[in-house]
Amino acid sequence: MNASISSELGNISSSFWIMVLLAVAIAAGTGFAAGIFYARWSDKRSFSKARAGVAQLFQTVISTIDTAQEVCRLLEKCPGTFLKPNQTEQLVQKRNGLLEAISGLVRRHDPSYDATPSPVVAPSPEPTPFNVEWTIEPTDPATGLPGRQAFDENLALLMNAGQESERTSGLLLIKIDKFENLRSRLGVGDSDKLVKKMMAVVCRSVRDEDLVCRYSADMLAILMPDTDPETGRSVAGAARDSIRAYHFRVEEHGPEIFVTASFGYTACRPLDNPDLAVNRGADALSKSQQRGRNQLHAHDGQSIKHCLAG
Numbered sequence: 001m002n003a004s005i006s007s008e009l010g011n012i013s014s015s016f017w018i019m020v021l022l023a024v025a026i027a028a029g030t031g032f033a034a035g036i037f038y039a040r041w042s043d044k045r046s047f048s049k050a051r052a053g054v055a056q057l058f059q060t061v062i063s064t065i066d067t068a069q070e071v072c073r074l075l076e077k078c079p080g081t082f083l084k085p086n087q088t089e090q091l092v093q094k095r096n097g098l099l100e101a102i103s104g105l106v107r108r109h110d111p112s113y114d115a116t117p118s119p120v121v122a123p124s125p126e127p128t129p130f131n132v133e134w135t136i137e138p139t140d141p142a143t144g145l146p147g148r149q150a151f152d153e154n155l156a157l158l159m160n161a162g163q164e165s166e167r168t169s170g171l172l173l174i175k176i177d178k179f180e181n182l183r184s185r186l187g188v189g190d191s192d193k194l195v196k197k198m199m200a201v202v203c204r205s206v207r208d209e210d211l212v213c214r215y216s217a218d219m220l221a222i223l224m225p226d227t228d229p230e231t232g233r234s235v236a237g238a239a240r241d242s243i244r245a246y247h248f249r250v251e252e253h254g255p256e257i258f259v260t261a262s263f264g265y266t267a268c269r270p271l272d273n274p275d276l277a278v279n280r281g282a283d284a285l286s287k288s289q290q291r292g293r294n295q296l297h298a299h300d301g302q303s304i305k306h307c308l309a310g
Helices: 002-077 085-109 148-165 179-205 229-245 274-291
Strands: 169-176 211-216 219-224 261-268 296-299 304-308
Touching: 148 169, 148 211, 148 219, 148 261, 148 274, 169 179, 169 229, 169 274, 179 211, 179 219, 179 229, 219 229, 229 261, 229 296, 229 304, 261 274, 274 296, 274 304
Parallel strands: 261 296
Antiparallel strands: 169 219, 169 261, 211 219, 296 304
């Protein structure tokens, strides 16, 4: 009987230890699995936190740079604001350091990124418009045109506008041929009537923006604002053709009077002065007078060219 009891106790002891070993194995397996799951969850949570932190840092960088840009623009607009040499050096160092740091960060994600800054190209300034407002007074009593004083003032305005806008204008001088003979034959009153008729003919042939002045008793001067040389010569040719084709009469039904004129044109360039422009126009006019009636010469700043004749 004792042997039987001992045998049963041995069986129970063996079963107990087997159960203990199984329990330990199960606990170990469960703990290992739980550890793996926790580790994965913990890593994922840490990674999510890290991503959120990086995104927050990125937004901080962007907002800080935006703030710095706004402050720099405000300082730039402040009247009287200037930087001392050491402040300028500090800003340059900070700018270079910031550019280097940003370039390094970008290169981590894009190795092909070129950190060499593109050259800063200043925007082209807006062209200055050609603005000139004519002065009509004082006028010539006989014709109502702006007189010599008004011409001088308007020529100065024209030259100033050309310098500010860096654009070319034009000057045309028209001199009645053999005017002294007409005046001695017709008298001052009738000769002024012919000048007035010529003024009307010329005004119809030039552009609306051009100004016709009475330069002297036998001369008209036309100021052509913002006009390239080719257009100016074309307008001068139209004025010459209109006078050449017109039938002059003192009275509407009176006898026709043969009237011709000589023409001298010059371009008024931005660096010219009024006296230089008038002298060039006068030189071109003198060439036309030497050549005969209804001649047109143009001065291009270097030489005088014959444009129209007859």
